[in-house]
Amino acid sequence: MYKNEMDKLLKLVYFSPTDTTKNILYKIALELGVQINEELNLTNFEYCNFEKTFNENDLIILGSPVYGARVPKTAKNRFNGLKGKNTNIVLILTYGDVHYDDALIEFHQIMENKEFSIVGIGIFVTRHNVINCIGVNRPDKNDYEEIKLFCKKLIENIKENKYISNRIETKKIFERNNKLPIKPKGNRNCKNCGLCIKLCPENAIEQKNPRKTIKGKCICCMRCVKYCPYKARNLSKIVYFVSKLFVRIMKTIKYNHENKNKIIV
Numbered sequence: 001m002y003k004n005e006m007d008k009l010l011k012l013v014y015f016s017p018t019d020t021t022k023n024i025l026y027k028i029a030l031e032l033g034v035q036i037n038e039e040l041n042l043t044n045f046e047y048c049n050f051e052k053t054f055n056e057n058d059l060i061i062l063g064s065p066v067y068g069a070r071v072p073k074t075a076k077n078r079f080n081g082l083k084g085k086n087t088n089i090v091l092i093l094t095y096g097d098v099h100y101d102d103a104l105i106e107f108h109q110i111m112e113n114k115e116f117s118i119v120g121i122g123i124f125v126t127r128h129n130v131i132n133c134i135g136v137n138r139p140d141k142n143d144y145e146e147i148k149l150f151c152k153k154l155i156e157n158i159k160e161n162k163y164i165s166n167r168i169e170t171k172k173i174f175e176r177n178n179k180l181p182i183k184p185k186g187n188r189n190c191k192n193c194g195l196c197i198k199l200c201p202e203n204a205i206e207q208k209n210p211r212k213t214i215k216g217k218c219i220c221c222m223r224c225v226k227y228c229p230y231k232a233r234n235l236s237k238i239v240y241f242v243s244k245l246f247v248r249i250m251k252t253i254k255y256n257h258e259n260k261n262k263i264i265v
């Protein structure tokens, strides 16, 4: 089996409907210079009751996007099935250049008391996958430089058994509905190929009529929109109109959005 300088087996675990978080994890793996030993894409519906315990010689990079400034409920439920055995873990969040608010504290709370040792947390700016006129061209060259530095520090922490848990704010976080009140649906370009039904993390697309989205199940993750080969699923034009207007207003009032990566190592 492949051994590296840190003597760890690198495992990428993620919830990443439109694959931005997954790509950041790949970049981190590349910078760590460690071959990927296992990849678990918890986005897929088949993982909704998944449980797994990792070992002492595993190094887990766990990734999630931010939804409504929090960890998406779907991701939280799937991450709850993960356990360590004195296992090193790195937590990664990606956010669409608006805000991540309590997502960092929440992510830390989800993964603590599960016998993982957290060696670093990174929160990275990406293009917003719903309001895609925000975060355009992110991650960029500077972001990749920050990822590089982050990885250097991670390697040091792993070698020196340095953990960061005591540096995360501990406060009670209240349940919040981070579901957007919008959902994509199919149009007449749909060829009934079934791909969106297979990819949907919440089984929210009707089997018999993939143009229909099941109300209450859809988390508006945009996976079906991105991967439909016929561009047959989309949000309504009004949503795009309103979101563009929102961005314009934000710019006019010079709303100071996060715009920065946050690295805790």
Ligand SMILES: Cc1cc2nc3c(=O)[nH]c(=O)nc-3n(C[C@H](O)[C@H](O)[C@H](O)COP(=O)(O)O)c2cc1C
Binding pocket: 015, 016, 017, 018, 019, 020, 021, 022, 064, 065, 066, 067, 068, 069, 070, 094, 095, 096, 097, 098, 099, 100, 126, 127, 128, 129, 130, 178, 179, 180, 219, 220, 221, 222
């Ligand atoms: C339902 C939903 C809610 C989101 N909420 C936020 C948010 O509160 N703040 C933010 O900056 N970005 C937000 N985003 C943007 C995503 O966090 C960002 O695009 C992320 O990189 C997507 O990751 P993925 O490609 O791995 O799915 C949201 C996206 C979705 C789909």
Ligand code: SF4
Binding pocket: 186, 189, 190, 191, 192, 193, 194, 195, 196, 197, 210, 211, 227, 228, 229, 230, 231, 232, 233
């Ligand atoms: S992926 Fe697109 S074409 Fe295929 S069933 Fe879904 S909406 Fe229809």
Ligand code: SF4
Binding pocket: 017, 183, 184, 199, 200, 201, 202, 203, 204, 205, 213, 217, 218, 219, 220, 221, 222, 223, 224, 225
């Ligand atoms: S139907 Fe909703 S939950 Fe399912 S893939 Fe599409 S946007 Fe995501």
